[in-house]
């Protein structure tokens with residue numbers, strides 16, 4: 001690693017940061033804030049593009065490169081060693097009077113939780129594509145995630161310098177895979193077959209960058225007929241598309257005497273509207289590595305992406321009192337845990353007391369900062385619309401909703417409940433912000449000696465607080481600590497972090513597949529429990545059914561029987577009792593009867609509940625667990641295995657070898673398509689057949705093929721494979 005270069009870069013950040021203390025130097029004009037994320041498939045160029053943005057904004061004076069391991073946002077040792085992003089990184093900088101709070105996210109599927117956390121607090125996003133690859137497997141995943149959070153986005157097609165770059169086929173793949181019409185705003189400017197700049201379709205200008213400055217020159221018909229004609233035609237296509245998408249713009253076109261007289265500002269305004277509504281996707285292009293296209297991309301962020309004020313602020317019920325959502329936590333050696341907050345309403349003041357709505361507790365915050373990746377600039381206060389970092393919070397975890405005080409939170413909740421019958425909205429506001437993906441791999445972890453046991457527990461608890469997709473459990477029967485995560489790389493990085501950051505050489509057991517169980521039949525049961533405390537008898541009776549489902553259709557596993565006989569008995573269940581029942585269900589479904597793994601795809605229906613005076617919630621929970629465990633045994637369970645979706649990119653020569661190998665892995669081939677000079681195989685295969693697949697693929701194709709995979713679904717297997725799974729799990 002080029003250490004001196006990195007040192008210079010950091011000094012440069014710190015020097016600029018020192019001039020930058022008070023919050024009122026920051027943009028409190030909410031219209032001029034852009035909270036944006038950069039999303040893409042692995043290696044599309046997110047970190048390289050972010051590094052250029054920091055450079056052009058004046059935040060750094062030397063551009064780092066991913067292959068030199070000296071970029072600002074890939075600051076973790078593991079990121080620098082491997083040249084991939086693992087943790088999302090937030091940076092704040094200014095561009096043309098606007099404040100960008102930008103989050104660079106990882107592209108690897110194992111770190112998808114980082115993307116999910118980021119998306120839950122963003123206003124808009126840039127999706128980057130590799131110009132030679134178009135829409136790739138992970139692009140589809142992040143696009144779907146962004147759809148779920150209704151995030152306006154634009155696409156930046158990077159790597160236009162590559163010989164096999166193809167802007168048109170990228171646009172076609174966006175339209176085909178996402179059903180979103182594309183609005184192409186730039187064309188590549190070629191000289192002797194080389195990509196040297198861009199043509200701005202709106203202004204009919206040539207944009208030719210140097211490292212220091214971007215030169216804009218108007219295209220002149222007589223001097224550059226070919227480019228001028230291409231730009232004019234592309235502008236007509238753009239105007240036509242906007243006419244189809246926006247009635248006001250259509251009226252403007254009808255009343256104009258010529259398309260040429262439509263003002264660029266009118267086109268821009270319409271583009272903003274359409275992007276905000278997500279009716280179409282603006283497309284820009286460039287080569288971040290060759291420093292082409294990044295400044296116009298930053299201009300496009302200002303022009304077409306939304307500010308915090310433009311979106312529908314679902315938290316407006318908090319009015320001017322504080323409302324913020326925690327979306328990321330890191331552990332800083334000096335400052336301790338740092339919680340990243342998106343502030344939706346009010347102001348966060350350094351050292352203020354906060355009420356954590358999710359955890360129902362009050363905490364004291366410490367210092368307040370603005371983030372520049374792993375550098376932090378202390379500030380006194382931060383206004384709504386912004387992203388801030390807070391130290392000192394001990395209880396808050398990712399996804400928690402924060403307010404000023406319990407009464408202000410209650411006032412906001414009362415207001416929403418009285419003004420809407422929409423329970424989903426209430427849940428979106430006051431529930432936890434992010435969806436935590438299910439881990440598909442697990443392994444045991446042991447300290448090198450008993451002396452390290454406490455330290456390892458501490459390290460795991462910090463890592464778990466940072467990363468909700470990492471699950472740490474202690475198995476009471478075996479005394480083992482078990483780590484569950486998203487993939488081989490995820491768990492490998494955790495082990496490496498424990499070694500490098502906590503200096504513990506922990507031992508990981510063999511990787512195991514996270515199988516699940518599902519009830520084979522529907523069963524009902526009623527149970528009565530009685531406990532004597534002194535002379536008092538405490539009674540509880542529950543009647544439940546368990547019903548198998550093809551997937552977990554409902555958000556809640558528990559459903560109340562709505563029949564007339566049950567309704568009166570269940571009408572007045574106290575909130576705390578309901579929580580106790582849910583807790584009892586959770587415990588029972590954590591360990592299935594056959595191989596002790598999680599029970600999924602099941603619905604539990606509560607028919608009856610009778611509780612004697614003074615019966616504790618713990619007793620209710622225990623009775624529900626006991627009843628369900630009995631029912632699961634009676635119903636019998638089927639074992640389910642995780643099935644992965646794979647996309648393999650290969651040369652023509654290796655295709656038959658790869659297909660033959662996939663045949664031995666119980667894979668179903670979905671498609672084989674041509675991409676450039678190579679081919680893409682899409683298929684599904686059980687995860688148990690894919691352990692160490694990256695090494696195998698590298699070996700059988702001499703390193704010419706690459707692949708990405710993501711979880712598809714849990715599926716039942718044949719009796720023979722079920723036996724094998726049982727043997728594997730018992731051997732663990």
Ligand SMILES: Nc1nc2c(ncn2[C@@H]2O[C@H](COP(=O)(O)OP(=O)(O)OP(=O)(O)O)[C@@H](O)[C@H]2O)c(=O)[nH]1
Nearest residue numbers: 042043044045046047048084085107159287288289
């Ligand atoms: N030819 C070419 N290579 C590029 C360009 N932009 C980035 N790269 C290279 O592509 C590789 C991946 O770039 P990154 O910026 O790390 O990509 P990323 O999307 O951040 O990667 P992950 O975060 O690990 O998913 C690096 O080797 C870059 O130098 C480009 O415009 N042209």
